[in-house]
Amino acid sequence: MKVLVFGSLNVDHVYQVDHFVQPGETMASLKLNLFCGGKGLNQSIALARTGLETYHAGAVGAGDSDMLMETLEAAGVHTEYIRKKEGPSGHAIIQTTPEGENSILLYGGANQSLTREDVELVLGHFGEGDVLVLQNEINLIPYIMEKAKSRGMKIVLNPSPADESILSLPLGAVDYLILNEVEGGAISGIAESDDEKILQKLMKSLPDTRIVLTLGKRGAVYGYEDMVRRQAIYPVKTVDTTAAGDTFTGFFMGSILRGDCVEEALRMASKAAALAVSRSGASASIPTWREVEEFE
Ligand code: RIB
Numbered sequence: 684m685k686v687l688v689f690g691s692l693n694v695d696h697v698y699q700v701d702h703f704v705q706p707g708e709t710m711a712s713l714k715l716n717l718f719c720g721g722k723g724l725n726q727s728i729a730l731a732r733t734g735l736e737t738y739h740a741g742a743v744g745a746g747d748s749d750m751l752m753e754t755l756e757a758a759g760v761h762t763e764y765i766r767k768k769e770g771p772s773g774h775a776i777i778q779t780t781p782e783g784e785n786s787i788l789l790y791g792g793a794n795q796s797l798t799r800e801d802v803e804l805v806l807g808h809f810g811e812g813d814v815l816v817l818q819n820e821i822n823l824i825p826y827i828m829e830k831a832k833s834r835g836m837k838i839v840l841n842p843s844p845a846d847e848s849i850l851s852l853p854l855g856a857v858d859y860l861i862l863n864e865v866e867g868g869a870i871s872g873i874a875e876s877d878d879e880k881i882l883q884k885l886m887k888s889l890p891d892t893r894i895v896l897t898l899g900k901r902g903a904v905y906g907y908e909d910m911v912r913r914q915a916i917y918p919v920k921t922v923d924t925t926a927a928g929d930t931f932t933g934f935f936m937g938s939i940l941r942g943d944c945v946e947e948a949l950r951m952a953s954k955a956a957a958l959a960v961s962r963s964g965a966s967a968s969i970p971t972w973r974e975v976e977e978f979e
Pocket of ligand 1: 691693694695719720721722725774775787820925926927928929965966
């Protein structure tokens with residue numbers, strides 16, 4: 684079994700600030716760090732850290748991609764399906780506060796330049812029993828899902844960040860839907876604070892899909908058929924929440940695909956996310972499998 688993450692690669696410009704800049708305000712930041720990120724890249728690294736054979740597909744700018752490629756390769760992720768394109772790679776402008784909250788502004792760049800031919804060339808290398816992991820930061824997602832399904836791949840979707848496009852995705856084709864309350868609220872049409880109702884509605888409307896709803900400080904909940912399992916967070920001092928969701932997704936799926944039960948996968952994912960939250964940066968904050976195993 685091979686895991687293919689078809690997703691974004693971003694250079695994250697992370698500015699430490701006292702508070703998020705307000706409309707009309709000009710404000711000096713306290714510090715700038717550059718990290719490798721993008722929900723796709725982060726999830727590839729998290730999956731590779733669980734020991735799975737992980738391939739990343741997507742697009743970067745030919746002139747500014749060294750850092751992104753090197754970071755994936757250093758984590759053991761296969762990079763031969765990443766296309767180099769004219770123009771810049773994707774990037775994110777991220778503000779982080781002393782409380783560890785963030786706000787993220789995305790520029791899609793090469794992430795939004797995929798063609799149908801790019802998709803077909805990549806998926807030609809994958810088939811029955813392989814697993815496709817998607818987020819919502821590249822173009823052509825419905826096409827990728829349709830082609831992957833027709834090749835017999837399992838589909839894991841993290842529809843993040845939420846925008847109108849997620850409402851028209853062929854969600855019935857998804858095997859694992861991993862989403863937060865905002866995304867769950869948008870897809871189910873239910874107010875985002877009512878996680879039980881969101882879960883029940885998603886389970887009813889997507890009976891073939893395993894649902895994992897992440898709830899921030901209230902943990903996560905899994906639902907499929909008549910099984911519902913809740914998982915609390917592991918409390919840590921929050922330094923930076925960037926990529927906590929990506930770490931959760933990568934470790935949850937990694938654990939499941941290694942053969943663990945749902946309860947164990949939820950535990951590993953929550954521990955991994957806690958470790959990520961206690962560190963700065965996106966991919967730089969993702970722990971190793973051993974660190975997660977040893978974390979109490
Ligand atoms: O989920 C965190 C990621 O969101 C960041 O790395 C940023 O690049 C955006 O894609």
